Amino acid sequence: MNLKDIGEFGFIRRISRGCVTRPDAVLRAIGDDAAAFTIDPDEIILVTTDLLVERIHFLRTATSGFDLGYKSLAVNLSDIAAMGGTAREAFISIAIPGDCPIAYLDDFYAGMKHLAADFEVNLLGGDTTSSKDDLIINVAVVGSVPEEEMLTRDAARVGDRICCTGHLGDSRAGLHLILNGIEADSDELQELLTAHIRPLPCLREGRFLAQQGSVHSAIDISDGLSSDIAHIVEESDVGARLYADAIPVSSNLMKFCERFTFDPIPYALAGGEDYMLLCTIRSDAVEKIAEAFRGEFGKPLFIIGEITDSKKIELLNPDGSITECTPSGWNHFKEEC
Amino acid sequence: MNLKDIGEFGFIRRISRGCVTRPDAVLRAIGDDAAAFTIDPDEIILVTTDLLVERIHFLRTATSGFDLGYKSLAVNLSDIAAMGGTAREAFISIAIPGDCPIAYLDDFYAGMKHLAADFEVNLLGGDTTSSKDDLIINVAVVGSVPEEEMLTRDAARVGDRICCTGHLGDSRAGLHLILNGIEADSDELQELLTAHIRPLPCLREGRFLAQQGSVHSAIDISDGLSSDIAHIVEESDVGARLYADAIPVSSNLMKFCERFTFDPIPYALAGGEDYMLLCTIRSDAVEKIAEAFRGEFGKPLFIIGEITDSKKIELLNPDGSITECTPSGWNHFKEEC
Numbered sequence: 200m201n202l203k204d205i206g207e208f209g210f211i212r213r214i215s216r217g218c219v220t221r222p223d224a225v226l227r228a229i230g231d232d233a234a235a236f237t238i239d240p241d242e243i244i245l246v247t248t249d250l251l252v253e254r255i256h257f258l259r260t261a262t263s264g265f266d267l268g269y270k271s272l273a274v275n276l277s278d279i280a281a282m283g284g285t286a287r288e289a290f291i292s293i294a295i296p297g298d299c300p301i302a303y304l305d306d307f308y309a310g311m312k313h314l315a316a317d318f319e320v321n322l323l324g325g326d327t328t329s330s331k332d333d334l335i336i337n338v339a340v341v342g343s344v345p346e347e348e349m350l351t352r353d354a355a356r357v358g359d360r361i362c363c364t365g366h367l368g369d370s371r372a373g374l375h376l377i378l379n380g381i382e383a384d385s386d387e388l389q390e391l392l393t394a395h396i397r398p399l400p401c402l403r404e405g406r407f408l409a410q411q412g413s414v415h416s417a418i419d420i421s422d423g424l425s426s427d428i429a430h431i432v433e434e435s436d437v438g439a440r441l442y443a444d445a446i447p448v449s450s451n452l453m454k455f456c457e458r459f460t461f462d463p464i465p466y467a468l469a470g471g472e473d474y475m476l477l478c479t480i481r482s483d484a485v486e487k488i489a490e491a492f493r494g495e496f497g498k499p500l501f502i503i504g505e506i507t508d509s510k511k512i513e514l515l516n517p518d519g520s521i522t523e524c525t526p527s528g529w530n531h532f533k534e535e536c
Numbered sequence: 537m538n539l540k541d542i543g544e545f546g547f548i549r550r551i552s553r554g555c556v557t558r559p560d561a562v563l564r565a566i567g568d569d570a571a572a573f574t575i576d577p578d579e580i581i582l583v584t585t586d587l588l589v590e591r592i593h594f595l596r597t598a599t600s601g602f603d604l605g606y607k608s609l610a611v612n613l614s615d616i617a618a619m620g621g622t623a624r625e626a627f628i629s630i631a632i633p634g635d636c637p638i639a640y641l642d643d644f645y646a647g648m649k650h651l652a653a654d655f656e657v658n659l660l661g662g663d664t665t666s667s668k669d670d671l672i673i674n675v676a677v678v679g680s681v682p683e684e685e686m687l688t689r690d691a692a693r694v695g696d697r698i699c700c701t702g703h704l705g706d707s708r709a710g711l712h713l714i715l716n717g718i719e720a721d722s723d724e725l726q727e728l729l730t731a732h733i734r735p736l737p738c739l740r741e742g743r744f745l746a747q748q749g750s751v752h753s754a755i756d757i758s759d760g761l762s763s764d765i766a767h768i769v770e771e772s773d774v775g776a777r778l779y780a781d782a783i784p785v786s787s788n789l790m791k792f793c794e795r796f797t798f799d800p801i802p803y804a805l806a807g808g809e810d811y812m813l814l815c816t817i818r819s820d821a822v823e824k825i826a827e828a829f830r831g832e833f834g835k836p837l838f839i840i841g842e843i844t845d846s847k848k849i850e851l852l853n854p855d856g857s858i859t860e861c862t863p864s865g866w867n868h869f870k871e872e873c
Binding site: 226227230231232233234235236237238240243244245246247248249250252254255256278279281282284288290292293294323324325326328329330331332333335337339341342344346349351352353417418419434 | 563564567568569570571572573574575577580581582583584585586587589591592593615616618619621625627629630631660661662663665666667668669670672674676678679681683686688689690754755756771
């Protein structure tokens, strides 16, 4: 079956099922000129949006519809997590080329709805249109947070400890497998692949951290640790020293790096698409928060560095030497996919 | 100058100037993981989004950057107008091909900021990325409206009068000139062109109508009158009879139709991209509201038909005969640009 057989409105009816899983605050979903809903009047509104373009962000031949739908939403939920917020409503714009089968699109919406349901996010509207060649997706997510709990990039203070909610570099390793056509022939490689195609947004971790009071700033690690710490450093007008020894590298990534002869620390530092949260915490509160974090989530909050007044990003090497660290993550227009 | 010279973050800094013209409710604009703002707690939140793709919605060679920026925002503001709302914050995602000059993009943001300032809409965030071939734009707009004033498509009642806030068909005539390479060699043709490239969203008219109490339903005319009345008819489970004689045709369109031998009524009925508001008003209130509308805006509110229980859309012809009217507007996937 082809999109031309069912038309724009037939397609919208088809994808509308199962979009609203938390109906209480929804006044209008798909089907009017705009969606209408309410947010707790004690909270402020958060909005983030991401545009994904075929041949830039993904290859349709290498990405299942399900994974594409999942990840298109996940990267936006991660931005809400980085503000300490709760994700509420998602809006999906999609431009579909004539050669894209309905089965692929069904799969796309299944992946998106799967993740949306996990975090009680409604798919409340969007836009559906055609394109000449590339599948194009824009996701906008509305979230909310109590104003006093909002986490921003510009609030890091000298002396803060730099923390991270999970292992880094796994996603980049998964992407390496895909781009080089390497079969994931072991559980380890399979898990690296999963880290790349199904990142779990740290919404629960973000809410937890936002409620702790002593967490000063946060960002999600999308471009890579060394790039994203640079955003905090720049916006907060501080410096940062990362402890090379403390950068969390999974055993999967260790094995991957052995096999393909990469150095794991630079790999994890550059990374990209990790979607862990990076935050800075008042030094006298960090141990207690890390302990509570472990109690809540059964995993460590990694303490990976400290905020300094140097205005530079430095790496404390295992031998005690200090080297300056340059951001090496993703920057559109300067690099190409 | 090329995008590669300034990079993604340089470009974001460049376009960030002048984005926030109404700062009072803004806590975070461009530069963090998400934008943060407040909405009057007595109002509900409206969100609409539109995706525009080169070679589907516009030709870069035939559209100035300014006009493209203006219209990308205008179509979204029109959706907020159709809900009776006030537009508040806009989020612009843009994917830029390597051959797109910065001058074109500067012009694009100038057009968008020009319209945004007119309606006190902030440009509060978005996403910037690259694309292989086509310029791609997604605009999401957040608005608000007091719940009891929200105008929807499903509230038309039998006996309501169908009204329209302006002339129809002008935009389609303007598009005809562009697509056929006809020079706009008179003031009349120039004004038709303007109707197509610089539609003025009816936000003020929408707010006025929303506050009248007896306005039951509304939609903006984007696909064409005959298509958009069909949405009200379907959602409200009613019928509609349009009076052919009353369909508002501008003198410019009359002259255009004479010159290019079109029949003005079918032309205005099918139209498309008019961005006037279509609404239904309780019959005993319509005259008074139309009078107040003229007092407020110095232009008529056109009464162009009535809501019936027929479940059909009919056209009352000048000779008194009635014909069934089939929607003839735009439907993606069924037709091609």
